[in-house]
Amino acid sequence: MAEVEVARTGRRGRGGGGAARRAERTAVKIDAAKYIERNIPNFEILTPEAIEVIEANAETVLEEIGVAFVENPEALKLWKDAGADVRGERVHIPRGLARKLCATAPSRFTQHARNPERNVEIGGKSLVLAPVYGPPFVRDANGGRRYATMDDFRNFVKLGYMSKWLHHSGGTVCEPTDVPVNKRHLDMLHAHMTLSDKPFMGSVTEPSRAQDSVEMCEILFGGLDGRTVMTSLININSPLTFDATMMGALKVYAEANQACIISPFIVGGAMAPVSVAGTLTQVLAEVLAGVAYSQLLNPGAPVIFGAFVTSIDMNSGAPTFGTPEASQILYGAGQLARRLGLPFRSGGGLCGSKLPDAQAAYESANTLNAALMGGVNFMLHACGWLEGGLVASYEKFVMDADQLGALHKLAAGVAYDEPAQAMDAIREVGPGGHFLGCAHTQAHFKDAFWRTNLFDYRPFETWDEDGGRDTQALASARVAKLLADYQQPALDPEIAGALRAYIDEKKASTADSFI
C-alpha cells in the first residue's frame, strides 16, 4: 500500500532494554495527493449554436416564468431592489440581470484546511475530490445494509483521511441516525475537525446550524480573517424553487465568506424535462438565480455552479446513474459554468446498484470519467456512493478511491520531453527485443504507470489458490487494514478542548429532537 508507510521508530538512547521496546511506537505517515491540476483539454459536447440557444432560453425562463423564493421576504426585497419584477413569491428576473450579478463571484478560490498542506484550489483547471454525502444507510460485506450511526460516520472520515487520492473530508459522509437531528451537525463537524486535517463542509439543514459551523471553524482556525474554510452544499428545489432553509444557510455562509455549491438537484423527467437541452436550460436558469442571490447577499462570496442531474427509469420511477444522458448533461453544464467563469461541481462515483458489484462499477466509472473530462472542479460523491445515494458503502469507498488515483494520472496529460520520447530505449532494444531490462525502463518504471492499491493482477492459478476473491472481498480487507492503520492527526489540545466545550454547551442548551 503505497500511500501508507508504517515506520517502526526505535527510541534508542533514551532508555534501555524493556523500556526502549515498550517505548517503540508505530508512526504512520499519511501520503496525501495534491488536488488535480488538469493538463488535458475539457470535452465540449455542445456546439456554439446549442450554447447560444440554451443561454437565451435560460434568460427567458428567468424573465417570463421566474423563480420562487419561498417564505423569504428578505430575499424578495433584495431582488426587488436589484431590479427584479417580484410578484408574490415569484421573482421575474429581467434578461441579463442574473448573469451580471454573477460577475462578482470569484472564478477560483482557496478553501483552507487546518493543515495548510491540505488547502485546495477550487476553479480553473483544478479538480478537488470529496467523498459521498447524505446517505441514511451504510453497507459492508459483513454487516449488510443498516441505518448509519455516528460510529460509521467516524469510520468514513477516517477512511477519507487515509485515502491518498481524496483531497477533501466532505460533509455528511453518512447520516448519523443515532444522534438527535438538531445536534448531529456538532458531532459531524467535530469528527471532520479532529479525525482528519483535510478541508470539509458545513451544515446546511438550518441557518442556526450553519452559524454553529462558522463558530466552530472560528475556534478551529483561531479566527477566520476572511479565509474560506468550508464549502457547503446548497440544493435548489428544482424546478425553480429556493426554500427558506437552504437560502438561510446560504446567507450565513455567504456573509461569512464561506463557499457554497449552488446546486439544482434534478431527476430528469421528474424535476426537469426529459430532454438534455431542456434540462440544461433549467439548470442554467436555477444556478443563475441562486448565484446571483448569493452575490446580492455578499458580492464576491465564493460559490460553485452545481449540477446534480440524473434521469428517471420510466419503468420503476427510480433515479438512474451513469447513463449517457447524465454524461451529456454533465459535459454541457461544464461548458455553461465556464462561460459564466464559475467553478463547476458535478459527477462522482454515482450508481444505482444495491451492491458494490459490476453494475455499480460500470455506472460509477462512467460518471467518474465524464466528470474528469467535463471539467468538474469540485467532485462530491467521488467515493463510497451506493444505491442512488441511499447507502454509504465501506467497500465501494475504497474501490472508488482507488480509481481516483487513475484520474490523477490521466489528468496529468502526455509528457513529450526527451525522457518521455524514449528514443534511447527504442534504439537500445530494436526489432524483436524486449524493454524490461533496458536502461530507460530501469530508470523510469517506478513512476511510469498508475498502480492500483486494490485490484488483483496475479495469474489465475495464484489468485485461485488464494481464495479466488472478488473485488468486494479485496475491498473489505483494505477497509479493515486502513481502519487498523489509522492514527489521528495531532491537534492543539487547547483548540480540542475549546471545541469540546462549545459542543457540550450547545448540546446542553437544547432538548434532543429526532425530527
Place this chain on the structure above:
Amino acid sequence: MAEVEVARTGRRGRGGGGAARRAERTAVKIDAAKYIERNIPNFEILTPEAIEVIEANAETVLEEIGVAFVENPEALKLWKDAGADVRGERVHIPRGLARKLCATAPSRFTQHARNPERNVEIGGKSLVLAPVYGPPFVRDANGGRRYATMDDFRNFVKLGYMSKWLHHSGGTVCEPTDVPVNKRHLDMLHAHMTLSDKPFMGSVTEPSRAQDSVEMCEILFGGLDGRTVMTSLININSPLTFDATMMGALKVYAEANQACIISPFIVGGAMAPVSVAGTLTQVLAEVLAGVAYSQLLNPGAPVIFGAFVTSIDMNSGAPTFGTPEASQILYGAGQLARRLGLPFRSGGGLCGSKLPDAQAAYESANTLNAALMGGVNFMLHACGWLEGGLVASYEKFVMDADQLGALHKLAAGVAYDEPAQAMDAIREVGPGGHFLGCAHTQAHFKDAFWRTNLFDYRPFETWDEDGGRDTQALASARVAKLLADYQQPALDPEIAGALRAYIDEKKASTADSFI
C-alpha cells in the same frame, strides 16, 4: 427485452382448427442497431507540438532502426523496389516513404454482410462494435473457468447475433480447443456465416487458412465482385517485427481487397518503452510500416490503423487494462490515425479481472469510454473479454453489450431543436411542479433515455425480496434467455449446402493437427 420481440403469428384462413394451431409458429424479430455515427467531437490529448515530435521520431525509427520482415524474401524485394534500404531482414525506410505509401489506403470503406442491412461503414465518424477475440478459456457462473469448445463458440456467435448493440459477429470469439488447429477456422467461419447474418472476420493463423476464408466468402456471397466482406486481425510482433505467417495472411487478404487491421500488440514496458510518448512513437512506426506494406501488395487495399496497447504491472509482470496510461495511448493513437487519414481500431471492454465483478467493470468502462471519446472506428473486444483476454465470459458478454447501448446514445450528441429545448414543458410545469405528467414528457419519455436490459433499478425492498441478485446473476439469466430465444437467420439452402461440402472436402483432405 426491447431488442427481442416475440410475435405469435396465427396463419388464419389457410387451414382450420388443429392444423392452424399446429402451423402457429413463434417468429423472433431481431432488432439490430446501425453502426454508430458520432455526432460528438473526438477527445484530443496530444498538443500539436507533441504530435510533431512523435511523428518525427517515428520516421527516425523507420529510417535509422528499421523494421524486421522475418523469413519473407518477397516482402524484402517489394520494399527494396519501393526505395527502402534493405540490410538482411531489416528494412530501413527513408523518411516520408511509408507515409507516402499509406496514402493509397482508403479513409473509409464498407464491409458487406450477407444481410445488406448489417453492412458496416468503417472510418470517418463511424464506430463499429465487435465482440471479444482469441480467448482459449470460457467462464460462466455455473461452469466456472474451462477450455473453450466449438459449442461455446457457437453460443457466443448466437449471443452476438442476439445483441442489438453489436454490429459485427467478430472472429475467434473463443478458441474451440476441441477442434484440430488446422481445421477449426472452417468451423468458426461456418458458425459466423450460418448462425448470424452480421459481418465477420477471417482466419489469420496461416496464409492457407486466409485463402480458405476468402473461398468460403465467395460461396456465401455468390462471388465477391471486389466487395470487402471480411475485416481480419493482423498483429505486429512488437517491437518492430513482422512475421511471415501474419504477413502471408495479410497478402492473401490485401490482394483479395479484404480489410485488415494492422495492429501493434503491445504490453507497455515489455514490448514498448514505459512512456506514453515513446509507445506512441513505436505504434506509429509499426503501423506506418505495416500499412505501407499492405499498399505495396495492393494499392488501395482497405486497412485499419490498429493499436492494442496495455501496460505491465511491475509487481506481477501481468498486463493491466483500463489504466490511465492505456487511455492516454488510445487518445493519442486516434489522433495519429486521423492525421494519416486511416480508420482506427482500439479499445473494447478490456479488463484484467478474473471475475465479472467490480474490477472488471471499472476497467472495462474506462476503456469503453476512452474508445468512444477517442474516435475509435472499429472496436474489437467490445464485449465478453475477461482476465486479460484469456477468458471469454458469458456473463461479461451481456454486461458489456448492455453498456454498448449507452455508447450509442452518448455518441448521438445533444439535440437542440424545438422539442429538445422543451420550453413548453418548463412553462407548463413552472416552479415547484413536476414533469412526470406534462405533455412534453408524455410525448417524448419513451425514447428520452437509454434503457438498460440488464441492470436492476428496483427499490431495495423489492430487489431484496426477489433474491438480492448481483449483476453476474442477472447476466446469467439474460444469457439463458437470449440463447433460448435464439432463432437461426434464414440462409439459401444451396449456399448452405455448398459451404458444408467445401468444409467437408477440406477436412477430409488433411490429417488432424492439434499443434
